[in-house]
Amino acid sequence: MAFLSRYAEPMARLIEELKKLPGVGTKSAQRYAFHILRASDEDAAALAEAVRSLKASLRLCSVCNNVTDIDPCLYCASPTRNQRLVCVVEEPTSIAAIERTGAYQGVYHVLHGTLSPLHGVGPEQLRANGLTARVERGDVDEVILATSPTLEGEATANWLATTLRSFSVKITRIATGVPAGSDIEYADEVTMARALEGRRDV
Numbered sequence: 377m378a379f380l381s382r383y384a385e386p387m388a389r390l391i392e393e394l395k396k397l398p399g400v401g402t403k404s405a406q407r408y409a410f411h412i413l414r415a416s417d418e419d420a421a422a423l424a425e426a427v428r429s430l431k432a433s434l435r436l437c438s439v440c441n442n443v444t445d446i447d448p449c450l451y452c453a454s455p456t457r458n459q460r461l462v463c464v465v466e467e468p469t470s471i472a473a474i475e476r477t478g479a480y481q482g483v484y485h486v487l488h489g490t491l492s493p494l495h496g497v498g499p500e501q502l503r504a505n506g507l508t509a510r511v512e513r514g515d516v517d518e519v520i521l522a523t524s525p526t527l528e529g530e531a532t533a534n535w536l537a538t539t540l541r542s543f544s545v546k547i548t549r550i551a552t553g554v555p556a557g558s559d560i561e562y563a564d565e566v567t568m569a570r571a572l573e574g575r576r577d578v
């Protein structure tokens with residue numbers, strides 16, 4: 377970190393914080409920091425305020441773990457959605473990809489990650505307990521496993537299928553209309569709609 381000594385302390389501090397963001401290396405962090413330094417006071421303040429307000433006003437839905445400003449979230453509280461059909465996704469961003477299809481009328485459960493033994497992520501690090509509890513209570517007719525068709529997404533889907541199999545619930549997996557190895561949040565609407573439509577029992 378010797379290079380940081382070239383920067384004034386506030387600059388070095390911002391660069392260090394920016395480097396904690398996914399996909400941001402030292403070079404990008406320096407570029408963003410200098411961009412913020414050159415920005416108007418208003419723009420810099422708006423960025424700081426947006427970060428602060430995100431943490432202050434958003435929380436996780438107590439039912440499905442979706443990021444929300446109201447609890448339960450708008451999906452879990454909706455009287456027009458099928459509360460007995462639960463689509464399991466890795467991240468809240470996946471919900472947007474599924475909602476864009478306009479073809480899904482159920483609710484969600486967000487795991488906030490996938491099983492990844494290499495990165496030390498085991499079942500206890502996933503937020504799966506709420507889902508198991510809903511299924512155990514008999515509140516769910518079908519669980520759609522919509523984790524990405526990556527190695528880790530498949531391992532997560534297999535683990536969930538095994539865990540939930542002891543309960544009387546239909547378990548399905550989205551079709552591989554989603555390109556193998558890709559992230560479902562980048563699937564286009566047609567692909568995503570087909571993946572949901574072509575789901576199969578597991």
Ligand SMILES: [Zn+2]
Nearest residue numbers: 437440449452
């Ligand atoms: Zn919810």
